[in-house]
Amino acid sequence: MSAPRYSLAGRPRPTGSKADLYVWYAVRLSSLALFVLALAHFSMTHFVFDPADQSAEWVRQTRWNSVALRALDWGMLMAVLVHGFLGMRTVLQDYVPSRVRSLSLGALYLLALILFVLGTQVVIALPFD
Amino acid sequence: MVAWAFHRISGIGVWLFIILHVIDIWLIGANPEAYDFLGQIYSSPPGRVMETLLGAALFYHALNGMRIVVMDFWPALTAYHRHLWRIVWIVFFAIGIPGAYIILKPIWEVAG
Numbered sequence: 199m200s201a202p203r204y205s206l207a208g209r210p211r212p213t214g215s216k217a218d219l220y221v222w223y224a225v226r227l228s229s230l231a232l233f234v235l236a237l238a239h240f241s242m243t244h245f246v247f248d249p250a251d252q253s254a255e256w257v258r259q260t261r262w263n264s265v266a267l268r269a270l271d272w273g274m275l276m277a278v279l280v281h282g283f284l285g286m287r288t289v290l291q292d293y294v295p296s297r298v299r300s301l302s303l304g305a306l307y308l309l310a311l312i313l314f315v316l317g318t319q320v321v322i323a324l325p326f327d
Numbered sequence: 328m329v330a331w332a333f334h335r336i337s338g339i340g341v342w343l344f345i346i347l348h349v350i351d352i353w354l355i356g357a358n359p360e361a362y363d364f365l366g367q368i369y370s371s372p373p374g375r376v377m378e379t380l381l382g383a384a385l386f387y388h389a390l391n392g393m394r395i396v397v398m399d400f401w402p403a404l405t406a407y408h409r410h411l412w413r414i415v416w417i418v419f420f421a422i423g424i425p426g427a428y429i430i431l432k433p434i435w436e437v438a439g
Contacts, residue, residue, distance in 0.1 A: 208395035226399065229392050237389055240382055245429050249378065250370035254359035262355075275349070282342045289339065313346065316353040324356045 209288070221284050228281035235274040259327050268321050275317045283310040330412060334391050337384035344381055372434045379427045386423055390415045 208226075212218035243249065252261075262268050286306055294302045354362040368374050394411045398404055404411070 208399050211399065226396050229389075229396060233389050233393060236385060240385055244378065244382065245426065248370065248433065249366060249374070250433065253366060254355045254362040257355055278345055282338075282345050285338050286342055289335065309346070313349045317349045320353045320356040 221287065224280055225284050228277045231277045232281055235277060239274060258324060262324060263327050272321045279310050279314055330391055333387060337388040340384045341388060375431055375434055379430050382426060383423060387419060390418055
């Protein structure tokens with residue numbers, strides 16, 4: 199095929215590095231979960247309810263007054279962190295000069311860890327009504 | 328190339344929002360007043376325009392992402408990439424326009 203592959207399909211399945219291959223699969227598998235979870239979440243927060251109605255108290259008393267919904271939102275957070283940060287890993291590898299690449303990747307993973315801690319902390323520690 | 332560029336730009340845009348969004352949800356526990364203040368910004372007219380753009384980026388990224396997954400796992404379907412590309416845009420506008428209307432409607436309800 200002579201046309202550049204990225205204009206037709208996604209990035210070709212990596213053949214060299216095992217880590218790149220696992221990342222390639224992780225991004226695609228997490229995308230299947232997010233297609234359902236993230237679009238359902240956006241629909242719930244913007245079409246079913248309106249952002250104007252969703253105060254901190256409302257979230258605590260309704261949406262997050264259920265262990266199952268908290269677990270679902272935490273699962274979505276995990277899928278988002280895997281998908282978003284591994285996607286950004288690819289972006290950084292494409293554009294960041296090699297001399298600062300490991301530094302920028304380290305900063306990226308540190309940011310992912312911080313969001314993991316903040317998101318997990320609020321899901322677990324927010325008191326139930 | 329356009330599909331690829333849009334996918335990357337929308338992906339980076341949604342990623343930036345995710346950073347903000349995890350922090351704002353964390354504020355529900357840490358500082359509920361600050362969360363409610365951010366909520367007022369989100370539901371203000373400029374906030375609703377931004378949310379519409381966020382929804383557009385998310386929805387395009389999701390639809391085009393499924394197109395990529397379909398062709399990555401069933402390479403034979405790459406032959407139909409033009410059809411898949413058209414389906415992405417038909418679904419994008421068919422659901423996106425009414426969706427944008429629902430998000431933006433309170434702006435002119437308040438103005439009117």
